[in-house]
Amino acid sequence: MKNTPQRRDLRFAIIGAGMAGILAAIKLRESGHQQVTIYEKADRIGGTWRENTYPGLNCDVPAHAYTYSFAPNPNWSHYLAPGPEIQAYFEGVVRDYEIEPLIRFRQEITRCAFENGAWRLSTADGLADTADVVIAATGVLHHPSLPDIPGLDRFAGAAFHSARWDHGVPLDGRRVGVVGNGSTGVQIISALAGRAGKLLHFQRSPQWIMPVDNYAYSEAQIAAFRQDPALVDKERYNEAYLTNVRNFTDAIIDADSPQIAAIEEVVKTNLEQSVQDPVLREKLRPTYRAACKRLIFSPDYYQAIQHPDSQLVVEGIAGVEPEGVRTKDGVLHPLDVLVLATGFKADRFVRPMTVLGRGGADLDRVWAARPTAYLAISIPEFPNFFLLNGPTGPVGNFSLIDIAERQWNYIAQLLDQIESGHCREISVTAAAMEDYEQRRIAAAKKTIFASGCTSWYLDAEGVPASWPWSYNNFAEAMTRPNLEAFDRIGRT
Template identity: 60%
Template sequence: MNTKKPSRNLRFVIIGAGMAGILSGIKLQQAGYSNVTIYEKAKKIGGTWRENTYPGLTCDVPSHAYTYSFEPNPEWSHQLPPGAEVQQYFEGITAKYQLEKNIQFNQEISRCEFIDGRWQLETKSGTKDQADIVIAATGVLHHPRMPDIAGIDDFDGAIFHTARWDHSVPLADKRIGVIGNGSTGVQIISALSSQAAKLIHFQRTAQWIMPVENPAFTEQEKEAFRNDQALLKLMQKHPDYVASVNRFTDGVSNPDSAAMQEIEDIVLANLENSITDPILKEKLRPNYRAACKRLIFSPDYYQAIQKENVHLEDQAISHIEKDGVRLKDGTLHELDVIALASGFHADQFMRPMNIIGNNGIKLNDVWASSPRAYLSISIPEFPNLFMLNGPNGPSAISH
């Protein structure tokens, strides 16, 4: 650890105690800064891994790559880690670096205003603070987006957003509908296909699915990781993973590249070779090029959607009523449980905070047409305010 004392005793405020906020706290600690507070709106750390606990939750980045470079983990159970293990990893790191002493939980920042060279902050509960530097580690997947479907409140069964999963609701032998077919919806279908009596996947837009494997690490492999630090470091930047990242980055940067052609060939072959029913295959075939939307990574969705108790519904939804989901063609799917896998308001970034920069300029006005920032990190007229995942930041990330 760097014990060099900084020349200035700067005051830092970090907003959010997810993956990025925890890392910020550690790095400031290592740089010798002690005047640091992390404000977290929830009662514990974790960000998206705290918020999401739905069945089948899995990180679609290889587990060893989804670690801090200085904190490899030899104990991952699978190639793609389950969400609970990811949350456990970050809780362990937080404890190891004794960060909880710097975190104020249940404190949601509501206002940041730059006055006389310093940021003045206020939480919803009325707590006030000042900072020389504010680091927004707010992430983009923490404001659930509810679908605009009439009748949601009329359903007699259990209905909830997937980021607010109600674990008191029994699922075995139930009739379950999943609305939304992004990564979350796909993972839930795979997880529930073996226990639901009937499982309906409501699809608005077909998705390209990148095939992946998710084997469990053997005890022999984990023992090798524990005893061989060089091997463990290699796993963090495994050549196969680095190649896939580079391929995706090259592909989205140049849609006419060989990398993009390779991506398209892989996802097309996955569809053609995995689905046997020609009608289902056409329902699952997107009408746009791969990577125009975020790719879905799944080892088993195509297998799950072909089970006898699982049905893909691509007809438009009219409304939800007390017994289930009514389609625009009049068909009623009677259900006991509806899971809304409708995603998040990914454009919120630091919203709904009221952020005011130089000379009273409001971020909501600057971003009225669309969010934008310099290198996804900083915004003109908002001095010493830095984002760790700002506008367009995730666009060239492969997973």
């Protein structure tokens, strides 16, 4: 008679106490797992919402859609939630679900090696631990990218990256320069227009701006949300929003689709109708197609850049001097404050952590060409190591919480294979990984991201690194693993 596999009491290590790490901890505890530890390099939770505190910060996903499905929030003040409210939301979830006792703060994992059937972890402080399963919830955008501008260290005023905002620096009435015009730069300009005495936006390449009405919820609406959870669900699962998500992903994957044509018409109309000065309008007009770069949603950037005290600078930066920024046309722009809204190193993921898999397989070497993971979750020869929002995932203008929850549904089914005793180690096969990558790269080259622009979506070889198929395709893929695509060692 065949023996019935014995269920295992697994020990889990979660790396990162941001949105995805909190989700993983809650789901593991709900499943009855008691040996769960979260390692967080900072002194509090929150991930990107802890790191970013710049003026004007908000999410570009509707607030009620940017919540865990199991933890609705009736108290959002606006359609697009301000950053401090999002940080407070995650802190509240951690408190309500009693997750904080699981977290070891100020413990940055520097090494993670699979040895003798278990993961050995080491921190920068010399702490050592062992886990059966590692959940890498380190996030995508958490290593600030600093521009290589000559003389930056010579600036006599205050200079800092937008993710390291110095709140001790006064802004009102000062001469403020902002370098970078992605979502962060746009939000900062919108927040500081009319506050700064002189506000300069240094633009390398213009952005298409999608208009959005970031309306405030009234006290009556918020009271109604508190009294009737069904109203929150109706707002969260708003059919118009879900339709927009599907249309947007359909637009991304087919550069010749009617959906992308409709998006282009909206953003072009927004530019034409919002910017009165024809010279400024042309400076703000991109030469690439809409959504080739991450599409920016803003209710008021065009108004902010037209403020009498605002100035768009497009001549290119030659260098920084003690008094300010000198552009390539020879003009010196005097500044008191210089903000570097220059984004993040989007290819880092779990790095610079050393991650060694079966037989000493080094993740740095595995990712030498490009970071990749099967369905953004698993890597060959790295058993019982799972990523949330890992490389090749659908990072776009919709909720990463929704993505992470769907990924967790998939990961939980792989965990069940280990916990139930059907195997001791599980990771995607090399053949399945190669097939996935070939299909993904071929599809990625047909997306709007590959239509002719530079962006952080592109890897070192110019291939879009994001999910190249539809939202519905992703949702379906996350429903159930094909176990034949996985190596299962120690099967009974």
